[in-house]
Amino acid sequence: MDWFAGLVKLLTGVKGVWHEVASEAREQRIYFANHSSHLDSLVLWAALPPAQRARVRPAAAKDYWGKPGLRARIARLFHAVLIDRARDQTCADPLGPLDEALTTGDSLIIFPEGTRNPEGQVQQFKSGLYRLAQHHPKVALVPVYLENLHRILPKGWLLPVPLTGAAVFGRALTLESGESKQDFLARAREAVLALRRT
Amino acid sequence: MDPITIDLLTCLLGLLVVASGIGALLGFTVKSEAGRNTVANLNARIRSWWVMCLIFGLAMVGGPSLSLGLFALTSFFALREFLTLTLTRRSDHLALFGAFFLLLPLQYYFVAVKWYGMFSIFMPVFGFLFVPMVAALADDHQDFLARTAKVQWGLMVCVYGVSYAPALLTLEIPGFTGAARLLFFLVCVAQLSDVFQYVWGKLLGKHRIAPRISPNKTVEGLIGGIASATGVGAALYWATPFSPLQAAAMAFLVCVLGFFGGLTMSAIKRDRGVKDWGTMIEGHGGMMDRIDSLCFAAPVFFHTTRYFFTP
Numbered sequence: 001m002d003w004f005a006g007l008v009k010l011l012t013g014v015k016g017v018w019h020e021v022a023s024e025a026r027e028q029r030i031y032f033a034n035h036s037s038h039l040d041s042l043v044l045w046a047a048l049p050p051a052q053r054a055r056v057r058p059a060a061a062k063d064y065w066g067k068p069g070l071r072a073r074i075a076r077l078f079h080a081v082l083i084d085r086a087r088d089q090t091c092a093d094p095l096g097p098l099d100e101a102l103t104t105g106d107s108l109i110i111f112p113e114g115t116r117n118p119e120g121q122v123q124q125f126k127s128g129l130y131r132l133a134q135h136h137p138k139v140a141l142v143p144v145y146l147e148n149l150h151r152i153l154p155k156g157w158l159l160p161v162p163l164t165g166a167a168v169f170g171r172a173l174t175l176e177s178g179e180s181k182q183d184f185l186a187r188a189r190e191a192v193l194a195l196r197r198t
Numbered sequence: 199m200d201p202i203t204i205d206l207l208t209c210l211l212g213l214l215v216v217a218s219g220i221g222a223l224l225g226f227t228v229k230s231e232a233g234r235n236t237v238a239n240l241n242a243r244i245r246s247w248w249v250m251c252l253i254f255g256l257a258m259v260g261g262p263s264l265s266l267g268l269f270a271l272t273s274f275f276a277l278r279e280f281l282t283l284t285l286t287r288r289s290d291h292l293a294l295f296g297a298f299f300l301l302l303p304l305q306y307y308f309v310a311v312k313w314y315g316m317f318s319i320f321m322p323v324f325g326f327l328f329v330p331m332v333a334a335l336a337d338d339h340q341d342f343l344a345r346t347a348k349v350q351w352g353l354m355v356c357v358y359g360v361s362y363a364p365a366l367l368t369l370e371i372p373g374f375t376g377a378a379r380l381l382f383f384l385v386c387v388a389q390l391s392d393v394f395q396y397v398w399g400k401l402l403g404k405h406r407i408a409p410r411i412s413p414n415k416t417v418e419g420l421i422g423g424i425a426s427a428t429g430v431g432a433a434l435y436w437a438t439p440f441s442p443l444q445a446a447a448m449a450f451l452v453c454v455l456g457f458f459g460g461l462t463m464s465a466i467k468r469d470r471g472v473k474d475w476g477t478m479i480e481g482h483g484g485m486m487d488r489i490d491s492l493c494f495a496a497p498v499f500f501h502t503t504r505y506f507f508t509p
Contacts, residue, residue: 013278015477118288154288161294162274163282164476 013164016047035111036150145195242481289336321358359493395423456491
């Protein structure tokens with residue numbers, strides 16, 4: 001899949017930019033990023049060095065990526081962890097599959113806003129990131145700002161335009177002892193926003 | 199390949215060897231911290247010059263379609279940098295898509311088939327109208343004029359302007375068969391003018407021309423740069439359809455327009471708060487940083503040559 005990652009980087013012009021975080025480290029990580037395009041998971045995945053890429057799994061919405069056909073095949077190809085956004089009675093613990101993946105030693109790509117935002121602004125984070133941080137204190141939480149992806153392939157369009165994007169990686173966070181859910185989620189969101197360059 | 203073109207390319211090779219020699223010499227002699235940084239940047243620029251000259255030289259030797267392909271790619275990368283930096287909205291997606299995949303290829307197609315009546319008006323007429331028409335369909339009035347103007351500017355500067363360089367290959371000048379050398383003349387003078395302005399500016403620069411837009415452009419650099427590049431242009435008259443005096447006048451025209459191209463594109467960069475358009479070319483920044491002078495010089499050089507030297 002290395003050639004494919006190279007192709008993605010060439011076509012989207014996306015470069016990985018590493019700020020105060022080692023690109024090559026082999027530790028288990030949760031990459032959390034802003035979400036504005038279907039390309040987000042793909043370019044984040046492509047921007048990772050091969051050692052990290054091999055063990056990372058993107059979280060994806062079951063109601064969208066679980067649909068049989070092309071979407072489900074793409075999801076399988078990238079070992080996506082499908083999660084339930086519906087939160088109805090049938091699904092008591094939507095984070096279950098993510099917990100499982102972390103327990104088996106995989107890294108994750110998650111988008112804590114929960115949905116794509118059309119003009120590239122960053123919404124409040126949902127609580128999943130906090131819960132995962134509680135359950136898996138050893139896993140490094142790496143903030144990522146995905147630049148320009150909402151312009152390369154906006155919500156509602158099928159074809160991308162060849163602008164240049166970037167995946168900016170920041171210093172890993174940890175959940176402080178006694179830190180409240182609101183405080184942590186606000187801090188995590190700030191960490192993503194701080195990586196914005198323009 | 200005709201002997202005059204071989205001579206030209208040999209001159210270029212010699213120039214690069216001399217530049218690399220000077221760069222290496224400075225690397226040994228300069229000791230101060232700031233000086234070393236300048237020399238490191240200079241050497242990075244010279245290394246990139248080798249690559250750019252190699253690609254350009256191959257395109258010259260390879261014939262018109264290769265040159266055309268090279269400039270189409272140049273336009274593509276420049277437009278990419280331009281539109282990445284000038285912010286557009288989600289509703290511009292279709293207009294952007296059309297700019298990259300419809301208008302850009304069509305402009306170069308019309309140059310390729312030598313359809314002067316079309317390629318000389320395509321962007322200012324059809325491109326100009328296409329962009330707002332498509333943008334209006336998106337039903338978003340916020341910043342409409344500014345958004346469409348950005349895309350129109352990108353197309354005019356990065357595609358239309360640059361396409362006039364390979365369009366020189368379509369000119370039929372009586373008694374002159376080396377159209378590729380005309381292209382060489384334009385690119386060489388425009389680029390040398392930039393280099394000489396940089397060098398004279400570093401050596402003697404005192405009076406800044408527009409410090410808020412471009413802190414490195416000085417009166418001394420401008421005069422020295424234009425004089426030197428005009429001199430080189432005049433000295434290259436034997437490869438062109440021009441007499442020495444005509445060659446000097448044409449080179450002067452290219453230098454002046456090149457200067458304003460650089461200044462104008464710098465103003466856009468500064469407004470967006472960046473120093474370079476991109477990171478594509480080591481030591482130089484992006485593609486747009488390297489060809490900003492050409493964008494302005496090429497159309498005027500083409501039309502002047504066409505008006506005075508073709509029947």
